[in-house]
Every structure is written in structure tokens, then in C-alpha cells.
Amino acid sequence: MRIVFKTNYMQDIRPWKDRYQLSLYLILLAVVAAAPWWLDAFYLGELTNVLIWAIAGLGLMILTGHTGQVSLGHAAFLAFGCYANIALIEAGVPFLIAFPLAGILTGIAGVTVAIPALWLHGIYLAIFTMALSILMDDIIVLSEPITGGVAGKYVGGVEIFGHLVDRWGTPDQFFWLVLIVTVLVTLGYINLLRAPLGRSFIAVRDSEVSAQAMGIDIARTKMISFALSCAVTGWAGALMGLFAGAFNNETFSVLISIQLLMMIVIGGLGSIHGAFLGAIVIGFLPQFLSISKEYAGALFGGNTVAIPGLEFGIFGMILIAFILFEPMGLYGRWLKIRTWFELFPFYRKDMFKRQKSYLRTERLR
């Protein structure tokens, strides 16, 4: 176990514990950034997909993981970001301006939605946001001039400094674009968590009454959380649109919302790592299933049958298993494994024993 001898407040304020930890993350970043050289085109596409999901996960994590407000409607904001981005590009705005703007517009949309949502807690908020997700489908169909309605939209690449970046034409460049956005969002998130605003989110999540007594304006904090969460989700949506190349009103269905929420629960609520770990599970599960189906087919001699809904079925089972056995998610499990090795042989089973409270705010009403 590495013990850091602290002599300076900055050692707690900066995001890394020591140089060893910093170098690990830098190596990870370098290895991922070099992916186009060591991955074939198919898996590079999958990795890009995972990163986009991770951005979306970070978006929802701000709201659900750190502010304690469940949202089953984040697909609506994915859609909003996606269509806003495309609409701006089609209006002639260059991508480098359209893309940030799409996120900001989604954030503003999020605040508008947040105003009625401020009165709602827990399950009621979940229902409200889920309704929003369903409603978005109709809104997209109705605003056909912008969104293309049921026929949907097709996008080619985007132009960055006169250079065409396209998912199919130049997968390497598209991957790096996604990676840059991922890194920027993650850095912003890390900064948020070590600043007063991030702590006020956690305060609102854990106890609204005492947050209020500490001078935190609950409504305002929730609104900022919605805004940031939706902005990040909007960016993920914009990238998702570019990645998919074609989308319509059914692309961002309520199932995507549920998948997103499941993703951060599996990854581990209330941690940045959780969003990434969850995205890896979500991103690679379909591939893993199809590969294991082939193996199963070869093993039992039968031909591979397509079972409809298999993916969601397995996904649901994984979720149930996590909620029952590891409510802290993959990241929580990793922390336990790491502590076990660090403290060997002194690890105790109840070291991570906590009150199992997912949404403590509910209890206070």
C-alpha cells in the first residue's frame, strides 16, 4: 500500500494522489489515444462508441450520481443535442461552433425542464423524466422541417479547419475528436468535484435540509446540475448522431434512457470511473454476446438462432445482480479488490459496509 505523506494542502486539492497515480492515468490516455495504430477499424469504431456512451454516462452521472436526481429521460437530451448540432451545421454554422453551441442549447433546454422537476422527488421525478423521453419522439415527428420527422436525417462527415472528419471515411480522426471531447468533459467533471459547486451537489443528494442550513440554495443547485448534465448529454448526443450517420425519431427511444441509467448503476453511482466502466459494459456486451453465441453454437452443435431481446434480457439480469450484490457498481467492486490486495491479509469483510441508501433525499420528505 502506498502511503502519501501530506505536507501541503495542494496535495489534496490536485486531482491525483501522487505522481505514480498521475503517470498511470497518463499512460492509459496515451495507450487509448494510440488506438488507431493497434486496433482494427471495427474495434476502433466500437471503442469510439464506448467513449460516446461514457460522455453520456458522465452527463447523467452529474444529475443522478452526484445530485441524486433520477432521470429516465436523458435520451430526450441526447436527441436534442443531436438535432441541434445537425440543424446548426445545416444552417451553415461551422462544426467547431455548432458543436459547443449544441451542448449549451441542450443545457438551456435542461433548465427549462428542471423548473417543474424541482418539486418532484425520487420515483415521481423518474416518471416525469420518462414521460419527457416518450414525448420527445412526438416532438421530433412534429417539428419535421428541422428534424426531418419520421424519415430522419443523414449526415456525412463534419468539416474541421477545412478537413473532413467522418466516421466511415476517416475513423481515426473521428475517434480522436471523440477522445478530445471525452478528456475535456472528464477534466471539467474532476474540477467540478473539487470545487464548492460539486460539493453542493453532493450535499443536496445526501441531505437537503442540512444543505439548506449550510446556505445552499436547493432549487438553484438542482437547476445548475440539470444544466450541466444536459449540456454534457447534448454533446454525447451530437457525437452519437455523427457516429450513427443516420437517425430519426426512434433512434433515441426511452429504452436508450433506461440503458443509460442502467449503465451508470452498473458502473457505480457517484464516481467518474463508474461512467466509464458502465460504458465499457454497455458498449461491448452486444459484441460479447454475439461472439459467445457463436461459441455456444459450435459447442452444442446447433446453428445460432437469433433470440429477440436477448441483449436486453441479459442486461436486465446483470442489473439485478448488481443491485442485489454490489450496489456500489463495478467501481465499488474494484475499490474492494484493490483494498484487499493493499491490506492483505488484514482486509475485513465489513470495511465497506454502508447504509444502503440510493436516494436519501426521498426519506427527508
Next chain:
Amino acid sequence: MSLLEFENVTLKFGGLTAVDDLSFEVLEGEVFALVGPNGAGKSTVFNLISRFYDPYAGSIRFDGHDLLRVKPSGVAAYGVARTFQNIELFEHATVLQNLLVGRHQHRKTNLLSELLFLPSARQQEIENREKVEEIIDFLDLQAYRDKMIAGLPYGVRKVVEVARALATDPKLLLLDEPASGLSVEETSDMRWWIDDIRRQMGITVLMVEHDMGLVSGVSDRVLAMADGAKLALGSPAQVQSHPAVIEAYLGKAS
């Protein structure tokens, strides 16, 4: 000089009068205790000061300001900090983070400077840390600095809650049963801390407490309440021997 003034405050929940025409004032620099049987309205008085409830009638003034015009989240900015009867800490955060939340009302940075963590945000974090470390030293919480609240024993949580309230730099500290559930040693620690908070930090303390040993040990004046109304006000000894107080606790001698 009076810091907090209650003037004919009445609060009703439907047909129940929780606080009944209550008037008292807390002087600057004193330790003022509220005692009374369960349901007497002591915690309700705290919640009125925190602005969780709007009184039915009467006025509450703090440090020359009309507190009733302040919203609940604005009370802290005037210099009122509090603890809760059933500890309300931020469970899934460390002790340090909890205390830093107490510094929230002194926040000077905006969203953008925090997202980019500009030098101003860093400077503010260092200043917050210095303040918080003073309190950690004062209340002997060094050993728990980086521990999660969820894993801490009850007695420590009580102290952390006091620490978090102190981190806001209050003029008036409201302690809701600071010694409930504490062991004899912990209670006597709490007693010295309350004494030090008043003497060293110059903070006025208003507390609700059932432990009469603690009350008579630290408080200058005691207000006894029953059914939301004032029974007796005076020094701890005066209040304890007041016939109305004895009657409220023990019943009328037949």
C-alpha cells in the same frame, strides 16, 4: 445586546399549537439553553430560526435583521449555523468534504472559474482548507479527516456536525441535543467544547438539551418550555427549582 429576538411567535400545525406566543431573547456571547419535556416545541424553535417553518404570528429578529424576510438558504449568510437532532451529515462524503460544504456560503468563484479550476478557485480552496483545518484541530478530528461519514461511529458524527456548523463562521450556533446518545466522557468533552466555542471563538450558543448536567454546567440562562409556551426563564438553578418546571416534568403534587 441581544443577538436573537423572538417576539410573540406563534406557530400552528392545523389545530396543534406548536409554539404559543413565545418571546425571548438571546444575548450576544452567552450560552442559552432550551429545556422542556418531549413535544414542548424546542426543535420547532430551531426550525423557525432556520426558516423551515413560517410562523403564524410574531417576529424573529437576528442581529438587527428581520429573519422572516430571509429564505431558508439565506439564514447561514447572516451567521446562523445549526446541528440536527438526528444527525444530518452528507453520508457519502468524507469528513473533510462535509466541513468544506460548511464553507459554501463564502464561495466567491463562479461556475466557469470552477470548471476550469482557475487560480482564483485554487486560492479559495486553500483558504477554505486553512479554515477547516483550524476547526479539525479544535475538535480533535484529525484521525477522521479522510474517512467517509457512513463508516463513522455515532459519537464522532455528532462532533463532525458541530465542526461543520463551525466551518460556516457563525455568530450564533444552534445545537439540537448535542449530547444525546453520547457516552459520559463524550458528553464531558462536548461540555468543554461548548465552553471553548463561546470563550475562544466568541460564538453565541443556543442549545436544546435534556442532559441537565450539561445544561447547568455550560449555560448562562435557561428557558424552560412546555406545550410551546414559556414556563420559566433564568439561571439553571432558578429554572430547575421553579415550581412550574417541576410540575411540567413530574406532575402536580396531590
